[in-house]
Amino acid sequence: MEVKAGDFISSLPDEILFHIISLLPFESAIQTIFLSTRWRLLWNLALVKHGSKEDVPTAVSGFLTNFDEHNPTRNTRRFRFHFGEDGVLSAIIAPNNKLHLDFSAENNQEHQTQFGWQIELNPQNLSLQPTPSAFFVKTLYLISVNHLSSEAVSGTVSKFQLLENLKIIGCNGLESLSIDSETKLLNLTIFDCPQLKSLHVRSYKLKTFWYRGKFPRFWPEFHFNLANAMLDSRQGPGYSTFNTCDFDRVLLTIKNSEVLTLCRWTFEALICPSLSSFRANFQFYRLKELWWIDNYSKGLDDCDALITFLKLCPSLERLFVTIDHNSYVMPRAATWCNQVGRDTKLQHLRVVKLEGFDNQEDEIFFAKRLQEIVALEPLMLTTSERICFRNLTKVPSHESHQPDDTSSLPQEKYFYKSVQVKNVNELCPKHAHMISL
Numbered sequence: 001m002e003v004k005a006g007d008f009i010s011s012l013p014d015e016i017l018f019h020i021i022s023l024l025p026f027e028s029a030i031q032t033i034f035l036s037t038r039w040r041l042l043w044n045l046a047l048v049k050h051g052s053k054e055d056v057p058t059a060v061s062g063f064l065t066n067f068d069e070h071n072p073t074r075n076t077r078r079f080r081f082h083f084g085e086d087g088v089l090s091a092i093i094a095p096n097n098k099l100h101l102d103f104s105a106e107n108n109q110e111h112q113t114q115f116g117w118q119i120e121l122n123p124q125n126l127s128l129q130p131t132p133s134a135f136f137v138k139t140l141y142l143i144s145v146n147h148l149s150s151e152a153v154s155g156t157v158s159k160f161q162l163l164e165n166l167k168i169i170g171c172n173g174l175e176s177l178s179i180d181s182e183t184k185l186l187n188l189t190i191f192d193c194p195q196l197k198s199l200h201v202r203s204y205k206l207k208t209f210w211y212r213g214k215f216p217r218f219w220p221e222f223h224f225n226l227a228n229a230m231l232d233s234r235q236g237p238g239y240s241t242f243n244t245c246d247f248d249r250v251l252l253t254i255k256n257s258e259v260l261t262l263c264r265w266t267f268e269a270l271i272c273p274s275l276s277s278f279r280a281n282f283q284f285y286r287l288k289e290l291w292w293i294d295n296y297s298k299g300l301d302d303c304d305a306l307i308t309f310l311k312l313c314p315s316l317e318r319l320f321v322t323i324d325h326n327s328y329v330m331p332r333a334a335t336w337c338n339q340v341g342r343d344t345k346l347q348h349l350r351v352v353k354l355e356g357f358d359n360q361e362d363e364i365f366f367a368k369r370l371q372e373i374v375a376l377e378p379l380m381l382t383t384s385e386r387i388c389f390r391n392l393t394k395v396p397s398h399e400s401h402q403p404d405d406t407s408s409l410p411q412e413k414y415f416y417k418s419v420q421v422k423n424v425n426e427l428c429p430k431h432a433h434m435i436s437l
Contacts, residue, residue, distance in 0.1 A: 010038040019048070022026065048080045056083060056152035060101070064137070067093055086367065089146060097138040101153065104144035104170070109249060109339060114175040114195055115147035119154055120174050121163055121181040139165040146173055173318045179203070197238045209253075217246065227286075230261040231431040234293050237269070238329030244386040247274045255284060261291040261433045265330045283344075287313045290321040291431045295327045296362070301368050306325065310373055311344040318429045319349060319378075321366070323356030333375075347375045353427045355381040366397035371429075381428055 010018075011431040017039070024032075032039045060378040079091040092100040137160045145153050145168070157163070166179070167189040176198040179188065187208040188201065193215060200239055201209075208228040209220075215233035231254070247270035254260060275282055292314060295304050310316065352370065357363045363382050371377070 015183050021312070035038065047076050047078065048082070050082045053083045053087060053094055053152050056081065056089060057155040057159065060089075060156045063091060064099070068165060069118070075405050083152075084148065092245070097136055098141070099137045099139070100141040100143065101145075101156070102141070102143040103146065103149050111145045112173050114173050115150055116172055116176040116178075117145070117150045117154070117171075118122070118178045119166075119180070120158055121166070121179065125412075134164045139164055139167070141167045141169065143169045145171045148165050148378070150174075152431055167187075171196075176200075179205070180285035181206075193239075218250050220335050221248050224252065224256065227257055228259045228432070229257045230291075231263065231266060232261050232325055232433070236265065242269055242273070245274070247271060251275075255282075256286050256308070257284065258286050258288055259289045259334060259432055260284070260291070261431070262309070263327060264292070264294045267309050267326050268330045282312065284313045285315060288315055288317045288348075289320075289431060290318070291433055293322050293324055293327055295329045296323045303369055307369055307373060309368075310346060314344055314346065314426065315348055316346055317348050317350055318428065318431075319352045320434070321354050323354075323358075325356075343373050344373065346373055349374050349376075349378045352377045353428050354382070356379070357382065379427060401410065 009017075021352055034065075047063070051059055055223045059081045060079075063076075067076065077093040079089075079093070081089040083089070088103065090100070090102040091105075093101070094100060140157065140160065140163055142153060162184060165185055165187040166185060169191045170175070171193045173194045173195055175195050176201040177190070177193075177196060180204070181203040183205065185203045186205055187210075188203070188206060189208075189210040189214045190196070190199070191210070196213065196216045200219045200221075204222045206226060209226060210230035210232075212230070212232040213237045214237060215231065218239045251271060251274045290310075292309070294302075294306065304344075306321065310319070311412075323381075344432075352367075354363055354366065359368070360382075363380075367380055
């Protein structure tokens with residue numbers, strides 16, 4: 001590396017230069033970008049500061065307030081804040097007003113202590129309104145928050161007046177979570193918090209709720225506008241006993257969803273008992289796209305739960321079925337709910353996509369059961385062999401030349417033919433919840 005004569009400081013290692021920057025006031029630190037190419041490259045890596053846990057909200061606020069993507073002296077997108085003995089916060093400003101606050105650099109093995117966390121969003125406090133030059137956070141990622149950093153994060157988040165999207169990911173030790181948003185929060189995602197047992201969410205305008213992990217006791221409030229719900233709880237419940245009324249609030253919350261992900265055990269253990277407290281004609285009358293996650297542990301006779309649920313979905317257009325043999329199975333399945341929606345015919349179902357079935361026999365058995373409740377034969381796409389997508393089509397049995405890849409049952413009037421398809425994404429794009437963050 002070439003260094004100008006007398007510029008000994010620029011030849012120092014990154015760690016020392018970062019430490020020098022961290023000792024300067026924020027406004028002075030950003031001016032080092034003009035010293036040389038070496039210093040400018042440092043700013044492309046991260047700004048580093050040191051302080052205490054209590055300094056986290058102020059440090060993040062200062063970082064955002066001094067950010068201006070149109071000003072080369074104020075467009076640093078990465079910030080690293082060291083606090084306490086080994087606490088580390090990595091903050092990244094992403095396009096479209098996104099902010100990532102990541103605490104995963106800490107030694108998580110030492111921070112498994114369980115904790116409760118309360119987050120208050122959009123408080124109506126004019127003193128917290130951001131200045132005109134501040135970066136407005138609309139989407140916030142909170143990653144690997146633990147018991148040491150949760151309070152500091154709550155203080156930071158309370159200042160984001162325009163926050164619309166909140167994503168909480170991988171928070172080990174998080175046992176109870178309460179989120180209160182007066183006005184702005186539209187979309188909430190909670191992924192992979194393995195110890196979470198209790199969840200309370202109060203938000204008047206929430207439109208989207210995505211959850212992945214063991215399902216906690218969930219108390220939603222004022223969520224009747226929810227249009228998009230992902231309940232990927234294939235790991236099972238986060239608690240051991242269920243009461244009949246446990247799921248009533250959740251059921252009313254997801255009732256108007258147009259897009260839904262649901263696991264079989266959730267339907268059997270939580271929805272079926274809750275239906276007993278509602279009128280017999282309860283339906284997911286707006287649901288158009290369903291991703292159903294099943295274990296299919298009992299083979300050919302194991303699709304009753306799904307068929308029963310489909311009878312509650314008269315407007316369904318697209319159905320995705322994933323067989324995951326590692327997903328949770330209820331010890332005792334519900335039986336009485338087979339009477340639910342028994343006269344319903346699916347008039348609008350156009351596409352069915354099956355993934356993870358063990359063999360074509362299981363696929364065909366499900367296709368035959370589906371025929372009982374559909375008005376028109378939908379397009380059936382399957383991937384049981386995990387090689388390619390195939391179109392499973394019903395063909396009259398009087399055709400004289402049956403292809404090799406066919407299956408039929410004795411005395412049936414038709415058989416099923418599978419044909420490889422290549423334009424699967426055009427025929428059936430991925431379910432919205434299958435797309436990663």
